Amino acid sequence: MKKILFSTIISFSILFASCEKELDQAPISDASTARFYDSPDDFVQAVNATYASLRAYPDRQLNLSETRSDNLYATSDGGVRDWEGVNSFHKTIASNPYIIEAWSENFNGVLKANTVLDQIEKNGAVIRDESLKTRLSAEARFLRAFFYFDLVRWFGALPIIERPLLAEEATSVGRSPVEEVYQFIISDLQFAQENLPEQYASVDKGRATKFAAKGLLALVHMTRSGPTYGVKGPGLGLNEWSNALTLLNEIIGSGKYSMLTNTGSATTAYSDIFSYTNEGNAEVVFDIQYITGVNPVLGATFPWVLVPDEWFQSLGKTTQGGLTIRPVSTNLLNSYEANDIRRNFSIQTGFTFNGKTETRSFFKKYVDISKVPTSSRLDWPINFIVMRYTDILMLKAECILNGAPGTQAEVDAILNQVRSRARLAPLSNVTLAQLMEERRKEFAGEGSRWHDLVRSGLVETKIPAWIETEDVLNQMQNFIKEYVIYPIPQSQLDVRQGLYTQNDGY
Structure with missing residues (x-):
């Protein structure tokens, strides 16, 4: 689906041009949509364009989850950077571009999904294949749920928009409670998991499947089960x-996914998950796919988001846009055991450029230095794995430790499967705190740490303790529960x- 996701955007995006900025802007008109939705392929293209709203999702997780967490001590060494207020818990960040992007782009995706669903209802008779019509509806509803789940984790209460609205209508919809x-x-x-296929032919590989919907729904249940603070x-x-x-x-019982494991003395299984030449591997339950080498540029940007430009320059590559370093925290560095192979793959420690030696560390997890694009920093040829099988297994262990049916032996077996791949010794009687520490290293640089801290209830203890020891430059504000x-x-x-009331604490 790498070509399907983005190849139709060039022409189809014109239809959405009037609604690309803010929730309060009008959607495409009934007249223009009616003219567009004349064939089944038109509906397929519209769904593809909705997938395209996922393009910046990886960058968002790195900027708002990874940076917010104790994985990074993201203070600036030159000028004021947008990430500083996020990392340092500033209360005056309502105009931060990362936060604006999270709201506007997710609601743009909601608008596209709503438009598809609205047109299926009005003009869907042209889709004579009922199974295709149902599948497209299920894909649109999966994506709408995906966007809303991203939004609710960032902002809490939200306006519920379930159909295309005119500008005047949109500005009268207040925020609904989180429960709603x-x-x-x-x-x-639920509709998506019941109506999406288990898998697709190769030409459609990458679309949301029944198991992607189940995985996302499981995480929704787990997130709802977290503390209210x-x-x-x-x-x-x-x-x-x-x-x-x-x-x-x-998902586990489907037999369609598996962990990549080391063979013999090889220790490449972990890095193989993220290999540019191993996309769509057995770990991938759902990923965001990109196409490179087209105009307009539609490749990935997330590989360099946490990487300083000077490192690329030190290797003879062009600058990418990471600007100055966003250092990995000392706390995270010290948490790795001596033989953990994930550390060196995920993190670069030090480099020299123009006679200057940089000793701080940064995430390089998604960078294959041989694949650095030369024509555009917006055109990296790598997909982003949103949900992988190791995550499914570790979420299962988390459920058991929170009282779901299961045994301690199952929890230990899951954790030790992960540790074995990292070349670490097994543990017994694994606790929730140990599981979350293992998740921290397994998914370091993947944007899950903040969500894990909030869901597990650890954020109120972990973050204040981390600030006290990590903030050697005295740039961070005190953490309060409202900053969840x-x-x-x-x-x-x-x-x-x-229309809206600002969230408490800001």
């Missing part, structure tokens, strides 16, 4: 660990006075 947002998400994902955030304090476990076991979520973008508050 989740019901909307769950309804979409007394704020209107993603945790509702529910006990839905068993609901999640059932879904995770269905981000502020509503100021631009949205300004659309219509009183």
Whole structure:
């Protein structure tokens, strides 16, 4: 699907041009959409364009989850950078471009999904293949749920938009409670898991499958089960660990995925997950796919987001846009055991450029230095794995440790399978804290750490303790529970006075 996702955007994006910035802007008109949706292929293209709204999702996870967490001590060594307020818990970040992007791009994706669903209802008679019509509806609903789940983890309460709205209508829709947002998400994902195929022919490989929907729904149940912290955030304090476990076991029991494992003395299995020549491997449950070498440029940008430009220059490559270094925290570096092969693959420690020696570390996990694009830094030829099989297994262990049916032996076996690939000794009687520490290293640089801390209830203890020891430059603010979520973008508050109320703490 690498070609399908983006190849139709060049022409189809014209239809969405009027709604690419803010939630308050009008969608495409009934007249223009009616003219476009004349054949089944038109609907397929529209769904493909909705997938394209995932393009910046990886960058967002690195900028808002990885940077927010204790994995990075992202203070600047030159000028004021957008990531500093995110990492340092500044309360005046409602106009931060990363936060604005998270709101606007996700709602742009929601608008595209809604437009597809609306046109299937109005003009779907041209799709005579009922199975295709159902599948396209399921894909659109999966994507709408995906965008909303991303939003609810960042912002909490949200406006629920389930059809295309005119500008005046959109500016009258207030935020619904988190509970109602989740019901909307769950309804979409239940439809998706019931109506998406288990797999696709090679030409469509990469589209959301039944198992991608099950995995996302499982994570929704787990996130809802996290603590509330007394704020209107993603945790509702529910006990839905068993609901999640059932879904995770269905993915595991399908036999369609497996962990990549080392062979003999080789230690390449972990790096093989992210290899540019091994995309779509047995670990991949759902990924975001890119196409390179086209105009406009539609490749990936996430490989360099956490990588300083001077490192590329030190290797004779062009600058990419990472600017100055966003250092890996000392806390994370010290957490790796001596023989853990994941550290050297994921993290670069030091380099020399123009006579200057940089001793701090940074994530290089997605960089294959032989694949650095020469024509555009926006055109990296690598997919982003949103959900991989190792994650499914470790989420299962988390459910069991939170009271879902299962045994300690199952938890230990899962963790030790992960540790074995990292060339580490096995553990016994694994606790939730140990599991989360293993997740921290397994998924370092993948954008999951902040979500893990919030969901597990560890954020209130881990982050304050980390700030106390890590903040040697005294640049970080005290962490308060309200910072579990981000502020509503100021631009949205300004659309219509009183429509939204700012999240507490900002």
